[in-house]
Amino acid sequence: MARTLIHAPKAARAGEIIEIRAMIAHPMETGQRMGVNGTMIPRAIINRFVCTYGGEVVFSADLHPAVSANPFLSFCVVATQSGVLAFAWTEDTGEVHVATTDITVT
Amino acid sequence: MRPRPRAPAVIAALLSIPALLAVSGAVxxxxxxxxxxxxxASPxxxxxxxxxxxNPGMLWVMDGAQLWRRPDGAAGKACQECHGDAAQSMKGVAPRYPDFDAGLGRPVDLSGRINLCRVRHQRAAPLAHEGSEMLALTAFVAFQSRGLPMAPAADARLAPFRAExxxxxxxxxxxxxxxxxxxHDDHWSARLGGSPVTQAQPNAYPLYRLEWQALGSLQRRMRNCMAGxxxxxxxxxxxxxxxxELYLAARAAGLPMETPGVRP
Known part of the structure; x- marks a missing residue:
């Protein structure tokens, strides 16, 4: 199933500031809520987001239980060279969801 | 950042208005x-x-696009095999639902139609009410009609159900x-507990409610109101x-479809 929604330009001029948006479908269960019969629903969130550009980290964020479901992050980077923008979301369990998109810089 | 689900604080505010409402007739x-x-809604x-x-609702639309192509049931057929490209075949379908089903002898909504299609043609088990797969497929089909005006079916057999x-x-x-x-008829321009009352228009369902932090159906919204x-x-x-839903669709005729909508 498609679980991520990435918005980044396919092409940019060198030195241009580009906006990148990344959303992932995730319940971001806080661990503070009660389920049926008063049992706690265990915490299950994405606690780390990293964006790399040509292998170099350009943006990262620590996410906490108060972040909403389906977290949406928007940030800007300077287009320097053609390459791969890679996005990684790390779960509490250590599982990593990855998405990539290519960018051509002229 | 969006708010977490919270207890409906508006209920307390509701208590103070029945006396006010009692004097006005239903128009x-x-x-x-x-x-x-x-x-x-806010800007x-x-x-x-x-x-x-x-728009987080697009996550469900993307899921629905995959389900559209996935073979299912004893017939081993995908929606796409009969209906083809949804962008053409499903355009204009959602605005006329609920529509009459001759086999059942009563109206069905879009989700009901999807389940009938699953049972009759795919020979698959019906999808669960309000389940993520049902919401995704319904959102995907309705999304094909985004921007088109609500155009309720004119079938005369629907009249008694719409009256009901x-x-x-x-x-x-x-x-x-x-x-x-x-x-929703008499006080839609007013506010209740700080929130707009609104007209209860069904033109954006299934929609993403920030309070739910998920996509939900019109029926879920109606259950919310009844609990309220x-x-x-x-x-x-x-x-x-x-x-x-039939009456709401007639009441909304002409409004553009917005699926997947976003609401607070």
Whole structure:
């Protein structure tokens, strides 16, 4: 199933500031809520987001239980060279969801 | 950052208004007055709905696109094998639902039609009410009609069900003894507990409610409202919902489809 929604330009001029948006479908269960019969629903969130550009980290964020479901992050980077923008979301369990998109810089 | 689900704080505020509402009669909404729920939302929520890269409902639409192509059931067929490209075949379908089903002898909504198609043609098990797969497929099909005006089916066989829907809409219910019409016909421009009352228009469903932090159906929204007036919501598969949806669709004729909508 498609679980991520990435918005980044396919092409940019060198030195241009580009906006990148990344959303992932995730319940971001806080661990503070009660389920049926008063049992706690265990915490299950994405606690780390990293964006790399040509292998170099350009943006990262620590996410906490108060972040909403389906977290949406928007940030800007300077287009320097053609390459791969890679996005990684790390779960509490250590599982990593990855998405990539290519960018051509002229 | 969006708010976490919280207890409906509006219930307390509801207590103070029945006396006010009792004096006004139920007047159906005039055509020129019709306004989509998004018109009452904050500029931030409007921007989130308008931008497909920020609208979380698009996650379900993308899921639905995959389900559309996935073979299922004993017949081993995907939706696509009969219906082809959804962008063409499903365009204009959602605005006319609920529509009459001759086999059942009563109206079905879009989700009901998807389940009938699964059972009759794919020979698959029906999808669960309000399940993520049902919401994704319904959102995907309705998304193909985004921007088209709501155009309720003109089938004469629907008339008695639509009349029943209107009766339910104007029927007082619950401990607060309020009908849908008391708020959504008579006081839609007012505010309740700080939130706009709105007109209860169904043109953006299934939609993403920030309070739910998920996509939800029109039926889920109606159950919310019934709990809000302290009535017992109809059972999940009750025909009353379809009758109400029929009346709401007629009441919304002409409003553009917004699926997947975003609401607070």
């Amino acid at each position: 159906a909404l005039e055509q020129g007055d019709r306004r989509s729920g998004i018109a009452f 931030q929520t409007q921007a989130m709905q308008a931008d497909d890269t920020a 829907g209107r009766r339910l809409f104007e029927q007082r219910m619950g401990q607060l003894d309020l009908s849908c019409a008391n708020c 007036v302290r009535a017992e919501p109809f059972a999940y598969d009750a025909a009353d919902y379809i009758d109400l």
